[in-house]
Amino acid sequence: MRRWTYRLALFAAALIIAAGCDNGKAGNNDADVAEGKVNVVTTFYPLYYLAAGIGGENANVTNLIPAGVEPHDWTPKSRDLQTASRAQLFVYNGAGLEGWVDDFLHGTGSGGSLRTVEASQGIELIRGNPEEADAHEDHGHEGDLDVDPHTWVSPKSMLKMASNVFEAYVDADPAHKDAYESRYNELKAKLEGLDRKMTEGLADVPKRDIVVSHQAFGYLCRDYGLKQVAIMGLSPDAEPRARDLLDIAKFVKENGVKTIFFEELVSDQLAKTLAAEANVGTDVLNPLEGLTPEQEKNGDDYVTIMERNLQNLRKALQ
Template sequence: MKLRTGRRAAAALALLLATFTALSGCGEQKSTFVEGKVNVVTTFYPLYYLATEIGGDDANVVNLIPTGVEPHDWTPKSKDLQTASKAQLFIYNGAGLEGWAEDFLHGTGSNGGLKIVEASEGIALLSGNPEEEEDGDGDGEEHKHEEGDGHHHDADVDPHTWVSPKSALIMADNILQAFIQADPANEAAYEARYDDLQARLAELDRQFTQQLGAVPNKDIVVTHQAFGYMARDYGLNQVAIMGLSPEAEPRSQDLLDVAAFVKKNNVRTIFFEELVSNQLAKTISGETGAGIDVLSPIEGLTSKQEKDGETYITLMERNLQNLVKALQ
C-alpha cells in the first residue's frame, strides 16, 4: 500500500483528528453501517461505481465526496472518519489523488480491521507536470515520463488513471479481489457481477480503440491535464492549458503557446469539463476560432447527471462521441 500525504491536507487533518474523539461520542452522526453486508467506503465517484456494480446486494457502499464536488482539494470531515471506522473495505484511487488518505486512515482507529484497497495498483503511472518543465518545442505539447525512468516525482504523478477504459479494467479487477478476500462466502456472486461489468468495460475499450484509431487528427486541447492515460492508451496527444489540478493557474505564456498550437495544427475544438469553469476554453476559442465542447474526466457526477441516471459507462461513451466529432 502506497500513500502520499498532501501538503494542504495535513493541517486540516491535524485539527480533524484532534476533535474526532469528542465528536464520535455525541451520537448525532447517523450510522451508515449495515449488518449482514460488506461495508465499503470509496473516495470518489468512479470507485463508487465500480464497487457498487461488483458488490451489488451483498455490499453497502458509501462514497465520501458528494455529488458536484471536485475531488482534488476535498478533505474529509469527522463524520467521514466515523463511517470509515465501521467499514471492512476502504477503496481509494492512489497515485497521489487523495493526499489526505494516510492521516485519514490513521484516524479511523480500525486496528487492522479495515482492508485498504489501492485501485490504481498495477497501472503503469504517468509522471511529469508540464507546469514545472521546460517546453523545448514551444508548442504547448506535454512531456511525460513513465514511472521508473528516473524522472518520477510523487508531486508530479498524474492520478487520473480511471479516465482510460484500459485502466478501469485493472481497477475493477483489484476491487473484485478485495471483495472476495473480505467476503469469500459470496465469491460466486461477486465474480458474476464482475463478469458483466468487465464485458461492458471491455466493449468500451474496444470502441475507443477502433474509433479513435480511425480519426485523422490526434491532438486534443483540454483545460485540465486529466486525459494522459486516455491519450497514451488510444494514440492521442493531450495539450493542456492547466496542469494536474484543475485549479492550477496557467501563465500568460501558456495561453499564448496553446493558442499558437491550436492555430498551427488546425485544432477544431477546445475541451472543458463540467465541474470547473469553462472560461479558459472560451478564451482560447475566442483567440483561435475553435469551438468548445465537454470532455469529462468523470471525477464526480453533477446533480443533473445523478438525477438523469448517468454512469461512468454512459459518460465515457459521450466522451468518445465528442472526441470522434472533434478529431474528424
C-alpha cells in the same frame, strides 16, 4: 503548517469518534452501516461505480465526495472519518490523488481492521509535469507531485481497477465469492465493450491532438493513440502562465485544432477565452471525477459518459 493543522483536526475528530463509542451513543452515520453486508467506503465516483457494481446486494457502498464536487478541491470532515471507521473496506484511487489518505486512515482509529484498497495498484503510472508542484501542494498531492493520478479516465485502467476491487471483496467476504465474481464478470464485459468502442472509434480519426482545460486525459491518450495539450496542469485550477496560453493558441492555429475541451465541474472561462482567441469551438470532455446532480438524476454512469466523450472526440478530430 497547513499539514500539521490538518493532522491536528483529524486527531480531534478521532477523539470525538472514540468518545461516541465509549458512551454508547449512536453516531450520525448509523444509516450508513448495514448489518450482514460488507460496508464499503469509496473516495469518489469512479470507485463507487466499481464497488457498487461488483458488491451488488452483498455490499453497502458509501461514496465520500458528493455529486457536483471536484475531487481536487475536497478534504474529508469528521463525519467522513466516522463513516470509514465503521466500514470493512476503504477504496481509494492512490497515485497521489487523495493526498490526505494516510492521515485520514490513521484518524479512523480502526486499528488495522479496515481493509484498504488502492485501486490504481498495478497500473503503469504516467509521470506528470514537475512544474505543477506548487499547485499540487495546495490540493493535497504531497509526495507524488509529478505523477498523473487520473488513471480511471482510460477504460483499460478501469479494467485493472475493477480487478483490484473484486479481489478485495473476495478477501473480505469469501463466502460470497461466486456472487462477486458473477457481477465482476458482467462489469468487466461492459468495460471491455467500452474499450473496444474507444479503440475502434479513435483508430480512424484523421487528427490526434486534443486541447483540454485540465491535464486529466494522459491515460486515455496513451491507450488510444492521442496527444493532449492542457491549458492547466494536473490540478484543474492551477493557473497557466500568459506565455503558455499564447503557445497553446499558436498550437491550435498551426495544427488545425477545431475544438477546445472543457469540463463540467470546474470553470470553463479559460477554455472559452482561448477558443475565442483562436476562433475555434468548445465542447465537453468529461474526466469523470464526479457526476453532476443532473447526470445522477438522468441515470448516467461511467460507461454512458465515456461513450459521450467518444462521440465528442470523434467530432473534434475529423
